[in-house]
Amino acid sequence: MVEFEKPEYFLLRPEVEKAYGYSHAVKIGNSIKVSGAVSMDDEGNPTAIGDIEQQMKNCYADLEKILKHFGCTFDDVVKEDIFTTDMAQMLEKSAYRAEIYKNGFPTGSWLEVKGLALPEFMVEIELEVHKSK
Template sequence: MKQLSKLGLALLIALCTQGCNTATNPDAQAKDSTTAATDTAIYFNLRPALEKQYGYTHAVKIGKDLIISGAVSMTDSGVVVGAGDMDLQMKNCYTDLAKILKHYGYTFADVFKENVYTTNMKEFERVSGYRNSIYKKQFPTGTWLEVKGLALDNQLIEIDMEARK
């Protein structure tokens, strides 16, 4: 009886491990190579010289996922636009985010996560209704955080996001 139990256990283990072995499973191999081919990172620099200077990439697409670094209101040379004007800075952030989304063929409807960092939450809340024109059907998940400061003086808001298509 013990031998029969050991034989049954050995058979069960063999069957389980065989199903996990992709080397003998051509369908699993094909799926793995397809996934690897589509998971290549595709980078995008909105302001190449500035991003190189500060050591970051504004966006990267991996598979269906698009991750966008924080957008701020600035010129291509790094000068803050709209010092003291939350409404203008927020609109400039969304303009830059729209450019990045469009570069990859995405829209705000594809955004599933958005984080807002602001140095003045009350002022952001006052102008945040503008987001209704951006997200027409559904707002993404996300977090709003009031922070002590952002990367450059006079920056009031920074928005990062993730999208999937």
């Protein structure tokens, strides 16, 4: 008999995530998929409006909470996709990532998009994580 692992769902802001119809992270086996983090407060309101660097830092702060929930760190991230409405600014402020990824950067893509979920959002970061046993 083949056993299937049940997914473990994690909601960082349950009311916001239920209203929009998504889970912030799902773990199955050793893999964790993390939905895009944006700079928002606990009610889903945009924060750090107009400040892409602070929005990026807020995203990483939320992502760290999710990683900690699963007993992971940024060292366990294998893929990071960044969506931004202003690539020039993102590239200018991206040095902060070296403080997050101290042991090497994950794979990933950076994409400039026309817009994100709300017009105030300038950056969204999603992750794929591999948790070693």
